[in-house]
């Protein structure tokens with residue numbers, strides 16, 4: 243079976259710092275993989291490479307068998323990869339609904355803005371956004387400007403926008419970061435339900451171990467740019483090297 247995401251020998255250097263050193267990672271179709279590791283391990287840099295925000299120094303990245311690095315960066319979202327960021331990257335001046343509508347632009351027949359200004363295109367984008375807002379319990383806030391909303395709500399808005407693109411591969415960067423235990427548990431349940439309903443492949447970067455263990459069948463651990471573990475979640479969580487790296491008990 244062709245992996246949905248296949249990363250080989252990915253290397254990124256920032257001057258003297260090697261953020262990723264020949265890292266490999268695969269995620270099969272429909273798999274939910276946790277990517278863990280201490281601060282500075284290289285997790286976000288790996289996402290930046292998959293989404294073409296950063297060009298690696300070496301390595302290969304394939305999405306459903308296709309060479310991601312051969313694509314121009316602006317085509318990555320349109321091909322079925324969506325991501326969220328550690329700190330929610332929403333448009334503060336747009337409403338919650340409009341933010342989610344921007345995620346659905348790839349369904350707009352002639353580009354987001356043309357579709358948004360054409361009556362039928364705008365109606366279809368709104369209807370699609372409202373279905374997603376409903377799933378996320380955000381429909382009541384559809385008209386609310388994103389600016390000023392609590393952090394936990396903005397996290398959900400950003401994930402809703404990524405889901406509105408109906409991605410085949412969803413990359414979540416610290417979705418539970420800054421959330422309270424109840425908000426985090428509710429978000430994990432929501433992601434589980436979405437995954438069950440859509441069968442999408444998910445890679446989730448997270449420090450919150452309970453969140454990762456509740457969602458992911460497999461865990462990959464990075465430390466200082468090196469992969470130090472890759473295996474079933476119940477095995478990796480007990481790996482002494484992982485415990486040492488993540489708890490800082492070297």
Ligand SMILES: Nc1ncnc2c1ncn2[C@@H]1O[C@H](COP(=O)(O)OP(=O)(O)OP(=O)(O)O)[C@@H](O)[C@H]1O
Nearest residue numbers: 256259261279280281282283284285286287288328
């Ligand atoms: N733009 C940059 N310029 C220079 N160094 C960078 C840059 N971005 C990241 N780094 C360095 O690369 C390494 C990996 O950083 P990265 O943000 O990918 O780690 P991370 O695992 O996502 O960490 P965190 O859990 O804190 O978000 C770190 O040493 C970081 O300081």
